[in-house]
Every structure is written in C-alpha cells, then in structure tokens.
Amino acid sequence: MQTLSEKVSTLKPNSILMLASKGEWSLHNLLPLLLNISGPANVSIASFSLSEEAVRGFLLLKDDGKTLNLRCLFDYTMRSHKVDLMLFLDEIADELRTTPNHAKIMLIENDDWSIAVMGSANLTPNPRLELTAVFANRPEFKQVKETFETAWTDAIPYS
8 A cells, every 4th residue: 555655746737636544644644745746836825723733843844935925815713723723833934824714625736846736625524525626737626726725715814
C-alpha cells in the first residue's frame, strides 16, 4: 500500500488525484506534501474544525517560507469552542475569518501551480473514512476558488 507521500508524488499538471484515508492522514498532512511539489505558494484553507497539530504545521510552513500568504476560514463555532487554537492561529495566518462553514477546501496558488483540494477531511486527526480530490492546474480549480471566495467575502474577520 502506498503512503500519502508516494501517492501525492504522482501529481502532475492537468491531473486529478483521488485520495482516501481511514485515520492515516488529515488535510493538514496533505498541505506540506503539495507545497513540496508546487514550491512556495499562497494558501487558502476552509475547514470545520482545527487541531493544534495543524496550527503548528502552519507555523513551520510559514517559517520555512513555503506559504507566501495564508488565509484560513473556519466555522463560526470555533470562536467559542477552540478559542486557544484560534488565538494561536491568528498570530500565524495572514487573514483569519469565520462563517457558518462545513466545507473542507484548500487552494494552493503560485505562478506555476493552481491546486484545489476538496473532500471530507478536516484539519484534525480522524479515524473515519475520509475522501479527498486534488485538482492540479484544471478548470475545477476556478470553481472551487469561486466557492471559497464567496464564503470568504461573507465571513467575519476573526480579530
């Protein structure tokens, strides 16, 4: 059975990669692997929930220069349910907003790559079956980005 890293390494421009996990990985584990392919990029993420592991991963990616700009969009309940993590993330993310959200989206953009990720995996460890689709330099990127941008525009800035 291939590891997540091995599966992601097969991503090519103009391709779609389908991934599944039963607790082996979560959305935040996928991000650094994709940034290794794309190079430094602007990253936009939407998720319902958040873990400390994910926030610490964002910090490492920022410190390593792999994220040029990080925008994070979470469900509005995070304002009261995970205050400590949101305050931590607010120090790392370039922009942080909340809105009624259950979508799991990740956008990775630079001059060479436009990668859209969507699926059921959050930024938290989860033993359940999770499915994820990765679209590299494909028309689907534009559709996923439009969905994210609409939610972003309607969202409330965290700080």
